[in-house]
Amino acid sequence: MTKITAAISAVGKYVPDYILTNKELETYVDTNDEWITTRTGIKERRILKGEGLGTSYMAIKASEDLIKKAHLDPKEIDLVIVATATPDLQVASTAAYVASEIGATNAFGYDLQAACSSFLYGMSTAASYIASGRYKKVLLIGADKMSSIIDYSDRATCIIFGDGAGAALFEPNLENLGLQDEYLRSDGVGRDFLRIEAGGSMMPTTLETVQQKKHFVYQEGKTVFKYAVSNMADVAEKMLTRNNLSESDIQWLVAHQANKRIIEATANRVGVAAEKVMMNIHRYGNTTSATLPLLLADYEKELKKGDNLIFAAFGGGFTWGAAYLKWAYNS
Numbered sequence: 557m558t559k560i561t562a563a564i565s566a567v568g569k570y571v572p573d574y575i576l577t578n579k580e581l582e583t584y585v586d587t588n589d590e591w592i593t594t595r596t597g598i599k600e601r602r603i604l605k606g607e608g609l610g611t612s613y614m615a616i617k618a619s620e621d622l623i624k625k626a627h628l629d630p631k632e633i634d635l636v637i638v639a640t641a642t643p644d645l646q647v648a649s650t651a652a653y654v655a656s657e658i659g660a661t662n663a664f665g666y667d668l669q670a671a672c673s674s675f676l677y678g679m680s681t682a683a684s685y686i687a688s689g690r691y692k693k694v695l696l697i698g699a700d701k702m703s704s705i706i707d708y709s710d711r712a713t714c715i716i717f718g719d720g721a722g723a724a725l726f727e728p729n730l731e732n733l734g735l736q737d738e739y740l741r742s743d744g745v746g747r748d749f750l751r752i753e754a755g756g757s758m759m760p761t762t763l764e765t766v767q768q769k770k771h772f773v774y775q776e777g778k779t780v781f782k783y784a785v786s787n788m789a790d791v792a793e794k795m796l797t798r799n800n801l802s803e804s805d806i807q808w809l810v811a812h813q814a815n816k817r818i819i820e821a822t823a824n825r826v827g828v829a830a831e832k833v834m835m836n837i838h839r840y841g842n843t844t845s846a847t848l849p850l851l852l853a854d855y856e857k858e859l860k861k862g863d864n865l866i867f868a869a870f871g872g873g874f875t876w877g878a879a880y881l882k883w884a885y886n887s
């Protein structure tokens with residue numbers, strides 16, 4: 557019997573119109589364009605403005621972009637997964653709302669939260685549903701409205717994050733294209749270094765937690781940086797060695813866009829040349845769950861059927877991992 561693999565058959569994206577530049581950030585906190593550019597590689601990020609607009613707004617737009625490009629009937633979608641750290645609401649599934657709004661009326665939907673590794677973990681989840689043979693079309697969306705949880709008076713975090721969404725459709729493939737391998741890890745030691753302290757079950761919201769700004773992202777950047785550099789490089793290298801791949805077999809490195817220096821360190825470890833490293837951090841900053849699908853959408857035209865892609869991500873928790881995927885179409 558032919559093995560069913562799960563391939564990405566279409567991608568879509570959405571980023572908000574408003575551009576928050578390094579120059580504008582200089583007016584909020586003690587920072588400067590030169591510091592931000594050399595330490596992170598970020599020049600600007602997108603911010604979702606507008607009363608009442610949450611992560612679902614961007615997830616819907618990214619899905620509609622995919623649906624239009626792929627000439628897809630949304631009624632054929634079996635499952636919608638929204639990978640996000642910033643759901644519209646506590647408790648109510650953002651994905652359920654997104655599925656209804658895009659017309660995926662035959663789908664069920666739920667959210668997946670693993671901080672900056674959400675989309676990578678979601679790839680594993682989506683691919684497993686497809687490989688089971690029970691589902692034919694799984695829409696995986698990575699979307700985050702990071703501006704809703706960032707303190708714009710904290711220079712350690714406000715320079716990094718941005719808003720955006722990307723979507724990928726997973727379908728069965730009989731040519732052995734799509735997801736080939738994955739190595740996913742986590743370590744709870746990380747939660748002291750990158751987190752939102754209040755608003756969860758451990759520390760419910762009170763007047764004090766709001767006044768103490770405990771509902772914003774806190775990050776001990778240097779520590780997270782050290783873990784990210786070594787762990788992302790380790791897992792990316794593992795994907796190559798475990799699959800007998802050498803640098804020349806790899807067409808693209810698709811790495812979480814948290815810091816240009818972390819991406820470059822990962823590329824150096826696996827020996828991938830700069831022109832094979834997807835990069836859009838300078839335009840969007842760190843969009844958390846959206847970085848990987850935004851890269852796929854931005855580079856879609858350059859991707860060729862059969863290309864070998866190595867994915868790598870690292871995020872809060874800590875959560876991290878890598879995946880090896882064969883691209884399935886020419887656009």
Ligand code: UT7
Pocket residue numbers: 586587588591592595596672711712715776777778779780781784813814815818842844870871872
């Ligand atoms: O996506 C999830 C995972 N997250 C990550 O992977 C992020 C990992 N961390 C990082 O990317 C980096 O640690 C940051 C970009 C957050 C910070 O860069 P860094 O090179 O680690 O800087 P630092 O925190 O060690 O600070 C260096 C200096 C300090 O000054 P002194 O003590 O040397 O005088 C900071 O006070 O830079 C100062 N500084 C700034 N200066 C201007 C910190 N933030 C800023 C700023 N503008 N925004």
